[in-house]
Amino acid sequence: MEVPDQPLPAGMFEDLALPLFDQLYNFARWLTQDASEAEDLVQETYAKALRGFSSFQPGSNFRGWMYQILRNSFLSSRTGLKTTIPFDEEDHEAAQDRATPESVLVAQATREMVQQALEKLPVHFREILLLCEVEEMSYQEIAQTLSIPQGTVMSRLFRARRALRQLLERELQGKTHVV
Amino acid sequence: MDAYLDGELPVAEAASIGTHLRSCASCAADALERVQIKRAVAAAGKRYEPSAELRARIMHAVAGKTRRHSNWVWQVVAVPAVLVLILSLTVNWYVGRENARRQQVYSELADLHVAALASTAPVDVVSSDRHTVKPWFQGKIPFTFNLPELQGSDFTLLGGRVTYLAQTPGAQLIYQIRKHEISVFILQDRGHLTESLPSGANHALTFNVDSWTQNGLRYFVIGDVAADDIARLSKLLRDAG
Structure with a gap:
């Protein structure tokens, strides 16, 4: 705006x-x-x-x-x-992970499962995902809102998505084992 | 990949990733999964709604503080500003819509042209003689037109067929020059064609196009030849009509 x-x-x-x-x-x-x-x-x-x-x-x-x-x-x-929010991530790995076979499962995650996974995420991951996906903010806007450089936005977003995916995969696999 | 899906890549880079995704199944699967997560988070994230009571409290606090301060100068400035904004949005919308309509008519013409050439019988009346072609249309379309004498030019008339554009019947004539075919469409000008298509030369989908209105008829000349050839054929038709 x-x-x-x-x-x-x-x-x-x-x-x-x-x-x-x-x-x-x-x-x-x-x-x-x-x-x-x-x-x-x-x-x-x-x-x-x-x-x-x-x-x-x-x-x-x-x-x-x-x-x-x-x-x-x-x-x-x-x-x-x-809550602790890291000032800067040293972990600047690039977005190079590929689709794992389990990741197909993520598509089956229900809304409740995603909500629970978001709740389990640390605040700094949860908030950046919400700003990006729900508020549809640009990287620049997110950088301003969180007072971090744009490079950190990208790496934090990457790690937040990876963490969310892992939570969902774990959840879904647990479910399939039970069934 | 994330930056691409978040719409954060420059146009050129985004285009090259888009191209790659169309040919690489594993990257496409990866992209799909990421999009699914994005969507899932977007849906799951919209979860909590404020109570009506809180809404009322905030509105009261904000409105009470600010209404009193709002001054008339701002309103004097704001009203014309909003009008200008509305006007420019309307114009933009209109221009965009007109462009889209124009492109749609041009691509329809290009389709008709290509489809005619690709068919086993591109023309229904096969003749290089305008005195044969013109009378053939009688009773098939609700108007008549004049065709130019081609002697001394490098154009040849191959023949004609009845065509339809925007639910209007018209004549399609196919001319040839140096092994290239050019279609000439002649339709009754019912207003809606003229409205969306200004006269003049144009370039659409690798075809060159010229168009004008004459004696209540709308002419389109389209082909994969140089704009200059289109212009010469257009001139012959104009002079005859």
């Missing part, structure tokens, strides 16, 4: 911020894994954003800015302080 390059009137905040409400709540809930914490987080985000709107850089990405506020609020919350 690009905002015109001119001073922003206060009434504009409402027009920009309210349409993001549902997605911000969804994201907050995924981060906190708790309904009331998510509510507090969203409320805090809107309050902070409203106060800081005059410092928002016109012409930059508003959605990324809102997510950034939400995420920073989360990281400084009680639950957030317990």
Whole structure:
């Protein structure tokens, strides 16, 4: 969401911020894994954003800015302080893994299985997958939101997808053994 | 591969991966699996909905704070800006739609041209004599037209057939020049053709095309020859019509 390059009137905040409400709540809930914490987080985000709107850089990405506020609020919350997010991954392997025979199974994963797998992922993997697939953010937007370089976006996204796939494969194979 | 599927690769690189995927089964399977995971996460990720109560609380907090501050200057600026935006979107949409329609008519013409040449009987009336070809169309199409004298030119008339474009019957004449065939389509100009297709030379799907309206008839000249040859045949037809 690009905002015109001119001073922003206060009434504009409402027009920009309210349409993001549902997605911000969804994201907050995924981060906190708790309904009331998510509510507090969203409320805090809107309050902070409203106060800081005059410092928002016109012409930059508003959605990324809102997510950034939400995420920073989360990281400084009680639950957030317990999660560790790596500053930088040394592990910069390229996307060279190939389809394993088991991977065909992934197609059979149900929505519930994917949701459970996402819950099991560490926060920094879960959030980057949500920003990329659910919010359909570009790498650049994700980099802004998470305050990491674009190269790290790519490597973290790669590792997050690999971790998710492994969880799903394990789950599916466990299931087929039982059957 | 991930960057490709996330739409983050430059056009050229994306195109070359796209080409590779069409010919490499194992990469295609890999891509499919990644797309499935992307879709699964997108679907599974949309999971939680905020309560109506929270929505009301946020809306109240935001609206209460900002409505009072909104000033009339902004509205004065915003209204024309929105109008300009709507106008430009409409124009873009219209131009895009017109382009698509034009390409559609051209590709239909190209199809008719190629299909005629590929058939075992490209023309229903086989004659190089315009005085034979023209009367043959009588009673088959709802209009008449004039064909040029070809003596002294390097074009030869091979014959004609009845054709249909946009549910309108018309004449298709096939001319030959140096072993290349050119189709001339003549249809009644019902407005919708003219609307979507401006007159003039064009290049569509490796064919050169020329088109104009004359005496209520719409002419299309299409073939895989140089634009110059198309223009010369067009001129002969124009002068005759």
